[in-house]
Amino acid sequence: MISSSSHFSSLLFLRKLSHTVFVLFRMQGRWHLSRSMFSEYQKLAKEALPKMYYDFYAGGAEDEYSLKENVEAFHRITFRPRVLVDVSRVDLSTTILGYNISSPIMIAPTAYHKLANPEGEIATARAAAACNTIMVLSFMSTCTVEEVASSCNAVRFFQLYVYKRRDVAALLVQRAERNGYKALVLTVDVPRLGRREADIKNKMISVQLKNFDGLLSTKVANDKGSNLEALANEKFDASLSWEDLAWLRSITNLPILIKGILTGDDAIKAVEVGVSGIVVSNHGARQLDYSPATISVLEEVVHAVRGKIPVLFDGGIRRGTDVFKALALGAQAVLVGRPVIFGLAAKGEYGVKRVIDMLKDELELTMALSGCPSLKDITRSHVRTEREQLHSML
Numbered sequence: 247m248i249s250s251s252s253h254f255s256s257l258l259f260l261r262k263l264s265h266t267v268f269v270l271f272r273m274q275g276r277w278h279l280s281r282s283m284f285s286e287y288q289k290l291a292k293e294a295l296p297k298m299y300y301d302f303y304a305g306g307a308e309d310e311y312s313l314k315e316n317v318e319a320f321h322r323i324t325f326r327p328r329v330l331v332d333v334s335r336v337d338l339s340t341t342i343l344g345y346n347i348s349s350p351i352m353i354a355p356t357a358y359h360k361l362a363n364p365e366g367e368i369a370t371a372r373a374a375a376a377c378n379t380i381m382v383l384s385f386m387s388t389c390t391v392e393e394v395a396s397s398c399n400a401v402r403f404f405q406l407y408v409y410k411r412r413d414v415a416a417l418l419v420q421r422a423e424r425n426g427y428k429a430l431v432l433t434v435d436v437p438r439l440g441r442r443e444a445d446i447k448n449k450m451i452s453v454q455l456k457n458f459d460g461l462l463s464t465k466v467a468n469d470k471g472s473n474l475e476a477l478a479n480e481k482f483d484a485s486l487s488w489e490d491l492a493w494l495r496s497i498t499n500l501p502i503l504i505k506g507i508l509t510g511d512d513a514i515k516a517v518e519v520g521v522s523g524i525v526v527s528n529h530g531a532r533q534l535d536y537s538p539a540t541i542s543v544l545e546e547v548v549h550a551v552r553g554k555i556p557v558l559f560d561g562g563i564r565r566g567t568d569v570f571k572a573l574a575l576g577a578q579a580v581l582v583g584r585p586v587i588f589g590l591a592a593k594g595e596y597g598v599k600r601v602i603d604m605l606k607d608e609l610e611l612t613m614a615l616s617g618c619p620s621l622k623d624i625t626r627s628h629v630r631t632e633r634e635q636l637h638s639m640l
């Protein structure tokens with residue numbers, strides 16, 4: 247239930263439950279509980295999915311400290327809006343690696359979309375096309391690289407995990423290139439799978455992925471805990487290192503982005519090895535718990551890169567205000583993971599489109615209310631970080 251604030255007659259309290267901000271308000275003599283559209287979709291997804299799948303999508307590693315922090319660190323950043331700026335038109339459009347998109351909100355690579363909806367990644371790709379944005383297809387997708395490519399005309403990037411079987415990684419890269427994917431996103435934060443305790447308890451399944459038919463088996467069936475963890479630990483190449491970027495460049499002409507950078511030091515190395523961009527990410531807090539909230543390290547990375555390559559961002563984006571904050575701190579665009587999956591689980595292609603449109607609408611409003619008619623008008627001085635707020639109190 248989402249209601250217009252103009253009808254509020256009283257506001258009772260504002261409290262955080264789980265990762266969600268709830269407001270209890272009185273309207274026309276009755277009490278109502280408001281939630282963001284994201285939480286509405288999360289709730290619908292929870293109702294629609296078996297517990298094992300919902301926990302897989304929603305969960306994080308170990309204590310889920312970073313999972314909460316990814317979201318809550320945004321709440322500690324406030325705005326410095328400017329007034330009396332002509333915002334009768336607000337332009338959200340931007341360019342990523344030369345591709346024009348309608349807003350700086352892209353779809354993050356996430357595994358196993360068919361567990362959320364029978365149409366799987368095809369539904370997600372069609373929603374991306376309808377929103378005129380970029381989808382990053384996961385290496386662990388349930389639809390094939392070819393099926394997704396032929397389903398719509400969205401600009402698509404391909405996310406890569408490097409298996410011990412390098413020939414399999416190389417083959418998938420070639421298939422992505424042949425099928426019109428425009429960039430590779432090399433994910434570097436999974437030498438082993440993080441300890442996801444819900445998946446261990448639920449004995450999370452690992453299904454055969456069609457992309458690998460005839461190449462290798464991705465199906466694991468044992469009774470000892472998360473089959474996904476067993477799969478990743480068996481197949482992923484934990485020896486992958488900076489030197490291997492030369493190998494990757496030798497097998498493709500596509501631009502390469504590195505996803506999973508959290509420090510200025512690693513950002514400098516990424517620039518040195520000649521990649522075309524980086525994604526500041528802690529993998530949605532599913533890998534190393536107590537890694538920092540991604541928004542809290544974005545600026546360090548942006549400073550280290552010194553504008554040499556684009557810096558993208560993901561982790562905890564739930565509102566248009568979050569997108570604005572990430573842009574103000576130097577990101578060129580953001581990627582969203584769970585909101586897209588919850589949209590997909592709740593309402594298929596339509597749900598994904600709604601979630602993206604909601605974020606776009608909220609970003610547009612935030613820009614108007616902050617005095618920013620275009621993305622280039624969003625500057626560092628439009629936000630106040632927690633550190634700045636603390637300094638101002640000294």
Ligand SMILES: Cc1cc2nc3c(=O)[nH]c(=O)nc-3n(C[C@H](O)[C@H](O)[C@H](O)COP(=O)(O)O)c2cc1C
Pocket residue numbers: 302303304316354355356357384385386405433505527528529530531532560561562563581582583584585587
């Ligand atoms: C269910 C799920 C599956 C994911 N699968 C992948 C994947 O296959 N490859 C990858 O690079 N990242 C994967 N990620 C991480 C996302 O790309 C992204 O970094 C993260 O979801 C961003 O955080 P958010 O969910 O708060 O938006 C996955 C995340 C989730 C939640």
Ligand SMILES: CC(C)CC(=O)C(=O)O
Pocket residue numbers: 357386436439474478529532
């Ligand atoms: C199968 C997993 C490795 C997919 C993934 O990246 C994730 O679940 O976070």
